[in-house]
Amino acid sequence: MSSPEEIAVPAHHPGVSDPVYLQRRAAIAAVSADQSCAVAPFVAYTAEEDSVWRTVSEALSILHAELATDEYRVGAAALDLPLDRVPQLAWVSERLESLTGWQIRAVPGLVPTRTFYGALSERTFLSTQYVRHPSVPFYTPEPDIIHEMIGHANALGSPRLATLYEAAGRASRRAVSDAQLDEFSRVFWFTIEFGVAWEHARLRTYGAGLLSSFGEIQEFRTSTLRPFDISVMGQSDYDITRFQDVLFASPSFDVAEDLMLAYFASFGTD
Numbered sequence: 001m002s003s004p005e006e007i008a009v010p011a012h013h014p015g016v017s018d019p020v021y022l023q024r025r026a027a028i029a030a031v032s033a034d035q036s037c038a039v040a041p042f043v044a045y046t047a048e049e050d051s052v053w054r055t056v057s058e059a060l061s062i063l064h065a066e067l068a069t070d071e072y073r074v075g076a077a078a079l080d081l082p083l084d085r086v087p088q089l090a091w092v093s094e095r096l097e098s099l100t101g102w103q104i105r106a107v108p109g110l111v112p113t114r115t116f117y118g119a120l121s122e123r124t125f126l127s128t129q130y131v132r133h134p135s136v137p138f139y140t141p142e143p144d145i146i147h148e149m150i151g152h153a154n155a156l157g158s159p160r161l162a163t164l165y166e167a168a169g170r171a172s173r174r175a176v177s178d179a180q181l182d183e184f185s186r187v188f189w190f191t192i193e194f195g196v197a198w199e200h201a202r203l204r205t206y207g208a209g210l211l212s213s214f215g216e217i218q219e220f221r222t223s224t225l226r227p228f229d230i231s232v233m234g235q236s237d238y239d240i241t242r243f244q245d246v247l248f249a250s251p252s253f254d255v256a257e258d259l260m261l262a263y264f265a266s267f268g269t270d
């Protein structure tokens, strides 16, 4: 793995020509890279970083009332993340441990996909700690702590979603070829990151990518909806740089959960 200072941001990142932001991002990544302690290391977030968190989490919590599936909201209510400041990963980890047996470990940036998925099989979520650029609080081209916590950690507060994530991690470990892992990644993308389901006569989401995106969560109901067919997902392309124009909608979250658990259980066994 490269040193935190060498971790580049994407060319279209809003902070790409802001040296102060890049320095701060690298400093937080350096803290995250310290694996000497068992819990995620403490980060002293600035007032500006807390302000970005507050802006995004307050706006999303209002939208979640209408657009998030019930089971995600069960997890979010149990975890009860603060609205006014960036939470410490160690605090979130301790709470998840008591709720569903999950832990959060800090990483300085993107990790290899096999490492990220594999950790899920041990009820461990690898999370970044830096915050998106303050000029565009509602957008990030890369996972940041807002995506990790609001999208994923909230979900992991739900026993059902926690089991689903673990099942996905176990399946990933059975991917013996890159082609198999590629299929798994596509399914993961269209379900755990961008899954939608009908609930109370509305289309709602349980996907972390939608749940943590202020812009996209308000748009996903206009996407082209395809039937919830996991074999089709596994062969479908996606573009991470723009809103998803195709989503796979299940008739309910219960149906999606059953089909996903069956797929993950049988993945890589034949």
Ligand SMILES: [Fe+2]
Residues within 6 Å of the ligand: 143, 147, 151, 152, 193, 208, 209
């Ligand atoms: Fe994610």
